[in-house]
Amino acid sequence: MTYAKKRYFTYALITIITLALPFIRIDGNHFFLLSFDHKKLNILFTSFDMQELYLMPFLLVIFFLSIFFMTTLGGRVWCGWSCPQTIFRVIFRDLLQTKIFKIRGNIKDKQRPSKNYPVRKALSVAIFALIAFVAASNLLWYFVPPEDFFAYLQNPAEHKLLFGIVTGFALFLIFDVCFLAENFCIYVCPYARIQSTMFDHDTIQVIYDERRGGRVFDGAAKLGKKPVAGECIGCEACVAVCPTHIDIRRGMQLECINCLECSDACAAVMGKKGEPSLISWTSAHSLDTGKKVQYFRFRTIAYMVIILAFAIALGLMSTKKENMLLNINRNTELYHIVADGEKIRVQNAYTFLIQNTDNKAHSYTFSLSEPRIEFVRPKNEIKLEAGAKRKIVVILETKERLIEENMHDTPMDITITAVASDEPERVRVERHTRFVYPKMSEIEKAMKK
Ligand code: SF4
Ligand code: SF4
Known part of the structure; x- marks a missing residue:
């Protein structure tokens, strides 16, 4: 089989995968989606919140190291076998201009200038323009999921920016593929310039x-x-x-x-x-x-080891992913003492910011590591729809004399656990904070009031 046939097969496979991937969802998650609209990141069909964007550097490092590795091993294999520029040029130059419209004589002779057929040329550009719009939309589907994209398409006037980006990118593709042609690879592409240093x-x-x-x-x-x-x-x-x-x-x-x-x-x-x-x-x-090509040598093995290490780190961090977010902030007042004769209650107030980063609604309950402290607020479960967030005021209270300290207030370390009542094992987070217990003089002062 000729290299050309193998390349065409590879192009077809890449095109099908790239077009199909945004439509495939597992548990509602995409293979890759960076949605600024929904403040959502999907990697390998796992959902992350925007606050978990710290995973992106891992992905970027793996991406760039993979390019270095691929170039060291296979030279410009990307350019000939996978680059969209090359794939689009084959479609436009060899399929549309040569095979269909006969503007060019033969795909085996790319040096001969194309024939002066203005109508056929215009038609070939028009057909490629359709492909360019599909390609531009396909790229956007990794940022605006297809389910939203097609809904927005019903009402383009309300989504001018989105469709402006699609149009701009499609126009660039038309200019690049139909007019700039291989000059892009020769004069514009930065990858062509840096790769020889990796050979x-x-x-x-x-x-x-x-x-x-x-x-x-x-x-x-x-x-x-x-x-x-x-x-x-x-x-x-x-x-x-x-x-x-x-x-x-x-x-x-x-x-x-x-x-x-x-x-x-x-x-x-x-x-x-x-x-x-x-x-x-x-x-x-x-x-x-x-002799045979030496694929396994120091440089390629070193790249493989580093890429694997980053991939394992990313995998481990993904599995430790929490399916809810919980930020706890103490309120400015250190504590509040409620006295009823000899009986006193000490309260601390907090603000909880809770976000459901899972794909379905959950009701959350809270518990404390210190059995002598209890929740005054909230009394009931907090229900949140998928993706929703809510701020609540939380009051913790103790009726017990936790500490008898005369000189100063005492901060106690406590752990608050939040769980989804329907899936307490999977959706569970722990946060550490402090409960401040007042010094004795403050308690006595409150009792005298
Ligand atoms: S770009 Fe030219 S020289 Fe390089 S592989 Fe293709 S045909 Fe050969
Ligand atoms: S000129 Fe002809 S024979 Fe010589 S390398 Fe090129 S294709 Fe082969």
Whole structure:
């Protein structure tokens, strides 16, 4: 099978996954969703609150390390096999312009200028514009879930910003894919510039086998169309097919997007002579020594270990996720003493901010680590719908003489546990705070009043 066919299959798979993922929900959660509207973050079908955004750096570190790892191992494999720019260019240039509208002669010759068919050109851009709008919407579905997006679509006038972003992104895609073309890869894309720093002798690249094919270039200078000695017949099929208009026989170049079309082209030419392609997808070290590509080496193993460590840390933090939020703040008044003759009660007041970060409604109850202190408020369960939050005033009280201290008030460490009554094991949080007990002189003062 040619590399082109393998790439098309990969593109189809990536497209289907990218389109389908936002529609898949498990327990109401998406694979990835960063919703500013609902202040919600979904990662791997688990829901997190915006206050749990501290997980994002882990994701970003894993993302960037994976890019470094992938580049060290496979060079520009992303560019040729997964980059949306390349996928869209194949759809626009090879499918729409060449195969359907015949504006270009042949996908094997990308150097020839396209024919002057203004109507067909306009039609190809119009069809791509539809694809661009779907792609822009697809990107937005990772920030505005499809269930909301299609509801908003019924009333676009109320969601001008959202549809402005979709339109802006779609217009950029149309300009980029239909007019900027591979110039984006050559002049704009920052990844193309930094990746060569991550290459080593074992990185897989698209390489012309100069020892078999013969020398065609001396540095930048071309010695001739074909080498003086070598198997290369100088047909330049590899040059004609190249979308970035380079000659891979000159060696690795920044413009090469790793599409391997040149390798396929040479395979067809050399295949007639019963020989393999002069352009292969291998490492320089493997080509020099004839040994297998060394995938496991210090750099790649180090990347794998670090990525795994971050993934485990992220997994552990995700499993420790709390399904409710509870912030406890003490009120400014230290305590309140209620005296009834010899009997006294000491009260402390707090403000609880509770949020239900789960996907369903829950009723919450509270308990205390200190049995001599009890709740005066709230008396009943606090019910919250999914995602809802509420502030409540909480009064704790003791009727007991907890501490007999003459000189100063005594703060006692207490633990407050909140649980959802329907799922006390799963939805449960503990918070530490203080209960301040007054000094004896204050109690006596209150009793005398
Ligand atoms: S396609 Fe192969 S044989 Fe033809 S010019 Fe390129 S490297 Fe030489
Ligand atoms: S040299 Fe051109 S055709 Fe060959 S892999 Fe690079 S970009 Fe593709």
